[in-house]
Amino acid sequence: MSKRPWEPTDGASDFKRRKTGESHDTPPSKVVHVRNVADGTKEHDLTTAVKDFGKVSYVTLMPRNRQALVEFEQVESAIALVQYAKDQEVPLNGRPAFFNYSVSQTIKRAGNVGAAYQEYGPNKVLLFTVLNPMYPITVDVLHTIGQRHGEIQRIAIFHKNGVQALVEYASAEQAATAKVALDGADIYAGCCTLKIEFSKTDRVNVAFNNEESFDYTGAVPNTGRPSLAGGLGRGAPYGAAAAPGAYGGYGGFPAPGTAAGGALQPSPGQQFGAPQFDAYGAPTGQGQFGGAARFGATGAFAGDPGAVVMVYNLDPERINCERLFNLFCAYGNVVRIKVFVKKLGSALVQMDRREGASNAIRFLHDAEFMGQKLSLSFSHHAVIEDRGLVGQLADGTPAVVDFSHSRNNRFQSAEQSRKNLMIAPTKTLHFFNAPPDATMEDLKAVFTNAGAPCPINVTLFSKKPGQKEERSKQSGLMEWTTPTHALEAMAICNHVTLTPAGAAYTLKLAFSLSNSKAGGAAGGAGVNAYGSSCSNTGSNLA
Numbered sequence: 248m249s250k251r252p253w254e255p256t257d258g259a260s261d262f263k264r265r266k267t268g269e270s271h272d273t274p275p276s277k278v279v280h281v282r283n284v285a286d287g288t289k290e291h292d293l294t295t296a297v298k299d300f301g302k303v304s305y306v307t308l309m310p311r312n313r314q315a316l317v318e319f320e321q322v323e324s325a326i327a328l329v330q331y332a333k334d335q336e337v338p339l340n341g342r343p344a345f346f347n348y349s350v351s352q353t354i355k356r357a358g359n360v361g362a363a364y365q366e367y368g369p370n371k372v373l374l375f376t377v378l379n380p381m382y383p384i385t386v387d388v389l390h391t392i393g394q395r396h397g398e399i400q401r402i403a404i405f406h407k408n409g410v411q412a413l414v415e416y417a418s419a420e421q422a423a424t425a426k427v428a429l430d431g432a433d434i435y436a437g438c439c440t441l442k443i444e445f446s447k448t449d450r451v452n453v454a455f456n457n458e459e460s461f462d463y464t465g466a467v468p469n470t471g472r473p474s475l476a477g478g479l480g481r482g483a484p485y486g487a488a489a490a491p492g493a494y495g496g497y498g499g500f501p502a503p504g505t506a507a508g509g510a511l512q513p514s515p516g517q518q519f520g521a522p523q524f525d526a527y528g529a530p531t532g533q534g535q536f537g538g539a540a541r542f543g544a545t546g547a548f549a550g551d552p553g554a555v556v557m558v559y560n561l562d563p564e565r566i567n568c569e570r571l572f573n574l575f576c577a578y579g580n581v582v583r584i585k586v587f588v589k590k591l592g593s594a595l596v597q598m599d600r601r602e603g604a605s606n607a608i609r610f611l612h613d614a615e616f617m618g619q620k621l622s623l624s625f626s627h628h629a630v631i632e633d634r635g636l637v638g639q640l641a642d643g644t645p646a647v648v649d650f651s652h653s654r655n656n657r658f659q660s661a662e663q664s665r666k667n668l669m670i671a672p673t674k675t676l677h678f679f680n681a682p683p684d685a686t687m688e689d690l691k692a693v694f695t696n697a698g699a700p701c702p703i704n705v706t707l708f709s710k711k712p713g714q715k716e717e718r719s720k721q722s723g724l725m726e727w728t729t730p731t732h733a734l735e736a737m738a739i740c741n742h743v744t745l746t747p748a749g750a751a752y753t754l755k756l757a758f759s760l761s762n763s764k765a766g767g768a769a770g771g772a773g774v775n776a777y778g779s780s781c782s783n784t785g786s787n788l789a
Contacts, residue, residue, distance in 0.1 A: 277304075277322045278349035279329060281315040283309070285340035293317060296339045300328040305354045306575050310378075318354045349506045372446040373426055381438040382625050383605045385458040388434065396428050397421025401451040404459040406602065415451040448508040554582075555603040555631060556596045559622040563591040566617070566738075567640050568648035571596060572655070573741035574734070577757060578610060578669055579603015580656040583631040585647045588638040597631045599651075603658070610671045615731040616738070655753070657744050670758050675736060676702075677759040681721035682747045690725070691704040693754065699739035700732035720752065726760060733758070 294303045301324020307316040319325045325348065331337070332346040340697055348620040377384050386402045389412055393399050398417040405411055416422040422445070430443040453462040461467075560569070568584040571594060575581050580599040587593045604625065612623040631647070638646040651655065658664045668769070681690065687705040694701045702725035727733040741756040 261626040272749075273350060275322055275326050275329075276348045276350070276352050277319050277325050278350040278351050278354055279317045279319070279325050281317060281339075281345050282313070282345040283342065283345060284310070284313045284315050285342040286310070286313070286643070288340050290313070292340055296337060296344070297328055300324045306473070307354050316354050317393070317605040318348060336356070349396075359672050360363055370445045370447075370449060371416045371422045371449060372448055373412055373414045373416070373422050373444040374444045375412040376441055376442040376444075377412075377434070378440040379438045380410045380601060383601070383608075384434070384436055384439065386461040387458070388410075389414060390461070392429065392434060393425055396425035400464050401462050402454050402460065403451050406600070410601070413446055413448065413451045429733060436641055524768050527585075554598045554601045555626040555628045556598065556604045557626040558594045559592065560616075560619040561592045561594060561621075562619060564641050566594070567642055567644045568650075569595075569644065569742075570702065570738040572648070572650055572653070573738050573756075574611065575603075575607050576650075576655060576657055576741075577667070578606035578659045581650045581653070583633075583647065583649050583651065585631050586640055588640065588646050593618075595626055595628060595631050599656075599658075606669050610669065614639045614672055614734060615729075616734050654754075666762070668757065670760060672734040672737075673760065674727045674730045674733050675759045675761055676725045676727075676756045677722070678725055678734050678754060678756050679720065679722035680753055680755045681719055681723075682745055682752045683722045684747065684749070685745075693743060693745065694736055694740055697739050697743065699736040700727055702727055702736070704774070724761060725756075 279297075283477060284293075288308065288310075292316075293306055293308070297303065297317060300319070302320045303317055304320045305318040309315060317325075319328075328337070328574055329346050329348060332344075336343040337346065338344070370606075375389065386404060389402055389404070390399055393402075393414055393416075398421065399414060400417055401413075401415040403413050405413075414422075414425075416425065426443045428447065429441050431441065433440050453460045453467055456462060456467055461720065556575075561571075566586060570588055571584050571586070572581050575584075575596050575598070580603060582597040582599050584597070585595045587595075596604075596607070598607065608623045608625070611621055614621045633647075633649075640646050657667055678690070687707065690705055691701055705723065706724040706725075707723040713769075725733075725736075727736060737756045737758075740754065743754050745752045
């Protein structure tokens with residue numbers, strides 16, 4: 248018996264029909280395929296837009312492709328919608344959407360454990376993809392939610408295509424149970440949605456235990472790398488205030504900084520439909536958030552949506568975008584900064600990746616800075632939008648600055664990234680790229696003239712004999728009385744331009760674990776300056 252015209256012969260035909268919207272040969276179905284879905288559309292928006300045509304039983308969003316599937320309870324409802332949409336616009340979030348019959352008669356739901364096991368075969372490793380990751384995802388978070396459904400042996404988180412993880416259970420049956428229970432659920436209410444697939448690999452390789460990989464079998468020895476605070480599978484994720492019963496059943500995690508539960512409650516509206524990535528972890532289309540790559544044609548950082556940090560307790564009279572950049576660039580590439588003009592003492596900092604935002608929160612939260620204790624958390628803003636109008640701060644500088652093209656971003660290549668030591672503020676700063684003839688008094692005067700705390704000790708590293716001219720720039724260590732003073736000095740004087748004899752040198756600063764006296768020995772026959780005056784004596788570097 249030959250196929251009817253509307254029956255696809257293979258998966259490619261089905262995809263083509265969905266992509267082009269050809270529906271003249273497709274028979275009526277309770278499932279309607281929706282195209283041109285506006286960015287940011289939620290399941291509620293879609294059901295509201297089509298509710299007048301009949302009762303909706305299920306919705307699946309495919310945000311990357313700007314498509315969706317809507318299943319009505321009655322096929323007559325789908326027919327009415329498709330017929331109406333041929334002649335009339337059906338607006339969806341202010342944008343006309345296009346509707347035609349789907350080749351599917353129903354939208355696939357998460358089945359029972361037996362069905363999932365039979366369909367995907369005996370595999371104990373799951374591929375977790377976290378959609379809309381607004382908060383940090385660590386192995387502690389994944390272990391806590393996953394251990395309810397079986398014994399987890401290993402977890403490895405990676406960021407090649409957004410936030411993904413391989414989670415290995417003790418058996419394939421346990422993995423199937425976890426998939427059915429967690430697929431489509433939110434880790435935190437309204438975000439961090441889990442898309443779970445069976446992986447093609449049957450074992451997760453873990454080289455060492457830290458926040459992004461862990462072997463729970465004890466096979467990986469202690470390597471001296473940082474372990475997770477609070478114990479794995481017990482502590483709340485960073486910034487979370489655990490509500491009663493938050494880790495029992497489907498209590499889920501409260502959103503960081505709140506005490507409200509309610510996450511991890513799968514519902515039809517939370518199922519994202521077609522997988523965003525294949526079983527190997529490779530992307531099935533463009534980037535997770537709609538972009539093809541993290542870098543634009545000009546080489547500027549486009550940034551990962553959700554990598555925005557909210558900063559509170561700033562001194563509105565002394566802070567500006569440049570000074571915040573001088574601090575945050577130590578933890579990742581900075582895309583854009585906005586200091587609020589009306590909401591004094593607060594700012595938004597957008598990093599190019601969530602790792603950078605997470606590092607900044609980890610190391611700068613609660614740090615003493617300009618007389619106040621900094622408060623940092625992930626913002627609900629996906630990006631800092633460019634609205635065209637830019638206000639001015641108290642010092643006359645713009646309230647919004649784009650740093651995506653800045654040459655002072657320090658993580659623009661793998662080689663650069665390896666050279667950056669990310670640590671909490673210390674009282675010692677490593678300085679480099681200073682003029683070759685700079686003296687200790689010259690360098691101290693830079694801070695005094697800028698109104699920053701003056702270092703109490705300065706160590707100049709000796710130049711190696713025969714060193715090339717382009718590598719003869721001065722470097723060394725500076726020490727302050729407290730990390731608070733060093734942090735303030737870094738914010739004010741990092742990337743200051745020094746111009747002796749008409750030449751231009753950009754002084755760069757970074758936190759160091761050394762002290763100035765020990766660092767001098769490490770850098771060669773260092774010259775120490777202890778107890779010398781920090782008065783404003785001027786500088787030939789100005």
